[in-house]
Structure formats: structure tokens, C-alpha cells
Amino acid sequence: MSGNWSNWSGFVTASPKRIASPADAGELGDIIRTAPAPVRVAGAGHSFTPLVKSDGTILSLEKLEGLVSHDPQKHQARVRAGTRLGALMHILQDVGQGLPNMGDIDRQAIGGALGTATHGSGPKLGAYHTQLEAVQIVDGLGRIREFTRSDDQDMIHATGVALGAFGVLSEVTMNNIATYRLRRRKWVLPIADMLRDFETMMAAHRSAEFYYIPFSGYAQFIASDLSDAATTARPTEDDEGSLRTLRRLRTGLAWLPSLRRALITGAVKKVPAEDYVQDWLNVYASDRQTKFNEMEYHLPFEEGPRALAEIIELTEKHFPEVYFPMEVRSVAADRFWLSPFYERPTCSIAIHHDAANDPLPFMRAVEPIFRKYGGRPHWGKMHSLKAADLKKLYPRWDEAMAVRRDIDPHNRFISPYMAGLFGIEP
Numbered sequence: 001m002s003g004n005w006s007n008w009s010g011f012v013t014a015s016p017k018r019i020a021s022p023a024d025a026g027e028l029g030d031i032i033r034t035a036p037a038p039v040r041v042a043g044a045g046h047s048f049t050p051l052v053k054s055d056g057t058i059l060s061l062e063k064l065e066g067l068v069s070h071d072p073q074k075h076q077a078r079v080r081a082g083t084r085l086g087a088l089m090h091i092l093q094d095v096g097q098g099l100p101n102m103g104d105i106d107r108q109a110i111g112g113a114l115g116t117a118t119h120g121s122g123p124k125l126g127a128y129h130t131q132l133e134a135v136q137i138v139d140g141l142g143r144i145r146e147f148t149r150s151d152d153q154d155m156i157h158a159t160g161v162a163l164g165a166f167g168v169l170s171e172v173t174m175n176n177i178a179t180y181r182l183r184r185r186k187w188v189l190p191i192a193d194m195l196r197d198f199e200t201m202m203a204a205h206r207s208a209e210f211y212y213i214p215f216s217g218y219a220q221f222i223a224s225d226l227s228d229a230a231t232t233a234r235p236t237e238d239d240e241g242s243l244r245t246l247r248r249l250r251t252g253l254a255w256l257p258s259l260r261r262a263l264i265t266g267a268v269k270k271v272p273a274e275d276y277v278q279d280w281l282n283v284y285a286s287d288r289q290t291k292f293n294e295m296e297y298h299l300p301f302e303e304g305p306r307a308l309a310e311i312i313e314l315t316e317k318h319f320p321e322v323y324f325p326m327e328v329r330s331v332a333a334d335r336f337w338l339s340p341f342y343e344r345p346t347c348s349i350a351i352h353h354d355a356a357n358d359p360l361p362f363m364r365a366v367e368p369i370f371r372k373y374g375g376r377p378h379w380g381k382m383h384s385l386k387a388a389d390l391k392k393l394y395p396r397w398d399e400a401m402a403v404r405r406d407i408d409p410h411n412r413f414i415s416p417y418m419a420g421l422f423g424i425e426p
């Protein structure tokens, strides 16, 4: 079946010759071998970069979902790679397991989340791929291959973050933890205090992150810690209402920037603090309705405050159209070859731009700041880097590319975008 495909924000579109939904790994292998190239696998299409774009074949793994098996002693679960995180949370909770951490939403497929090193926040918490115990991959020749951490740790480290270019994950075994409860607190503070106390505040909690509200001078800090207390109601979230207000002030007061700033600051200072206890699966994810495009870079942890201060100054001087909060998180170092957290405790900074407007002038202006501080781009979010730049940022780049060639000798997974990223002659 041919058709049209678009990512979540609508920025990336494709008209592949074929969109295929295999029902098992065998059928997946047949399609990889015979369908029009390039063969790109989609998760939930929540990446902002053209990772999934193909005029050959786009694979949907919507039929490859659900629990395969679980081990209650080791808290391990094997799931099909098309399983969405929202479904995975309930599958795990039902067998007494929990994901140690999550990002901002639960809409991604686990295969897609792994593919771009999707992460949450927490100085000692790794991104999803750090939970991998084993992977089943269908390679570029259509062969089903299995790698486990105990037998071949290098192959787990090589293929755990792989942008859909090292074969298609059909099943993954993940190391989880016993179900748990979190106390989540949110409060507002001046950004100057946040930047001054950045290292201690981010390190003081199991998970901590903050949003800077542009043109306000204030940040909202969010801290989550383990708790044995009884659950309390999670306050109704009104992030969408707040965004609408920020957009109205941006548009209505374009010619009165000082009034805009005063009104935003007044409103942010009045945002009530939150404090509640809930089971893990009711805490992490939010519902994001307003479409945006996003750039996120992963910096050496200690560079976070300086980089953010420069980004705020640039934005407030030159980009009055920006109203989306900037998001700042921390992520633990890991050993995965194409992980942006490779051997580096990280501060991740994300900037967003309304999907109705061209994001590129803003992104192009901010990117040099990220790069100056040694940032590695989030694979699923906007950036302009190509193979020559990326090779310098990833010490095991050449080894990763050698593994890729072995898994996909005929470049079945290589689209023009992937060729630029990996330095492969189209």
C-alpha cells in the first residue's frame, strides 16, 4: 500500500511507494529484503528530524506490540518493539514492574524511543536504552538476529541507539524495577537563583528538571522522589491553557514588550506550587496538544547554566515570537556508542517553536551556542550536524559504522538523510 506519512509536528512529510505493517519478524524480514528501498521503520512519528522519511518503504510496527514474557525475580520484561510507552506502562504495572524513569510523553513506540536515545531527567537515571538486556533485530538481509548483554555486550552498546539504521528491532528485553511511588513537587523561582544553585538543586532529587518561561525571569522547578506515602490526587494540568496565555500575550503585545514581560512575570509568580504522591505510571507523562518543533542538545552537565543564560539572552533580544518554555534536564552517563550521553553526565536543554511558524531562523541562531559548549544533538530533534561533525563527538563512531555495515551490507536502511548523517555515499 502506498500513501502519505507525516511526523507529529507536520514538519516532515513523505510519500513512500509502500507503507507496510508486518505481523511477525518473518514477514518483517521478507519486506526488508524485497520492498522498495530505502526501508525506514517508524515508531509513532514523534521525531522532528527526517529519520523516518522515505520515498521507498515505511514500516509500521503497529501489529508488533505487547508482552512476550517476563521474569518476576529479575524484573525483566520482553516486549514487541512496536509497543507504545503508554501501553507498556500498564503491561509492566500489571506484572509488578515499573520503568525507572520516563520522558515528557508516553506516545512513542519503545523501538522509536530507543532509536533516538529518548530520556527523562535524573542525575543517576539513564535514558531508556540503558535498560536493554537483549534485542531481537531483523537485519538488512532479512535475517533474525539476537544479542544479549551477557553474551555480547558490545553489540548491545552498538545497536541500543541506532536510528533505525542497524536493523529493525522486533523484540526487546528490558531491565525494569519493582513498581514504586513518587512524590512530585513543582514550584516557581527566579531564574537567577536556579542558575546559581543549578548543580545542588538538580542533584538533590531522584529526578529534577525545570522550565524557563521566556520573558518572565522565572523558572518552574519539578522534583520527584521515591515515597511510601498514600497516594493523593494529581492536580489537573493546565499546560495547554498556560501556553494559550503566553501565545496571546506574545501576539497581542508584540509592540509593547515591557508590558508583555510585566504581565508574564506577574502571571508566572502566581502559579501555585504542587505537591502530590502517585504511582510511577501516573506521574511522568503529560498530554501535549499544541504542536511545536524542537531542538535539544545534550551538554556536559556543568556547562548547562552558562549555555542556558546565553540562550535566554539571545532569545529575549532577537526572537520575540518565542513563547514556549525552555526545558532543562539531567541524564546519567552511559556506554552506548551512539548515545549522546556516552561517558558524560549530561545537562539537556530543549527549545521549542510553534509549529505554525518557521522554526529554522530561531534554531539556526541557538545551535552555535549548543555547539560551543560541546553539545551532542538529540537524534530525534532538529539539528544541522552531518557525519564529519558527529564523528568528532562520538569516540566510537568508526566502530559503530563498521557494525552497521555488517548488519546492513546493501544499505537497505539508508535514505538520503541517513546517508548525510552517517557519511555514506548515496
Ligand SMILES: Cc1cc2nc3c(=O)[nH]c(=O)nc-3n(C[C@H](O)[C@H](O)[C@H](O)COP(=O)(O)OP(=O)(O)OC[C@H]3O[C@@H](n4cnc5c(N)ncnc54)[C@H](O)[C@@H]3O)c2cc1C
Pocket (backbone or CB within 6 Å): 008, 040, 041, 042, 043, 044, 045, 046, 047, 048, 051, 052, 061, 081, 082, 102, 103, 104, 105, 107, 108, 109, 110, 111, 112, 113, 114, 115, 116, 117, 118, 119, 120, 162, 163, 164, 165, 167, 168, 169, 170, 288, 378, 380, 381
Ligand atoms: C510532544 C513530544 C514530546 C517529546 N518528549 C521527549 C522527551 O521527554 N524526551 C526525549 O528524549 N524525547 C522526547 N521527544 C522526542 C521523541 O521521544 C523521540 O523523537 C522518539 O524517537 C520518538 O519515538 P517514536 O516512537 O515516535 O519514533 P519515530 O520518531 O517514529 O522514530 C525514531 C527513530 O527510531 C527508529 N525506529 C523506530 N522503531 C524502530 C524499531 N522497531 N527498530 C529500530 N529502529 C526503530 C526510526 O527509524 C527512527 O530513526 C518528544 C517528542 C514529542 C513530539
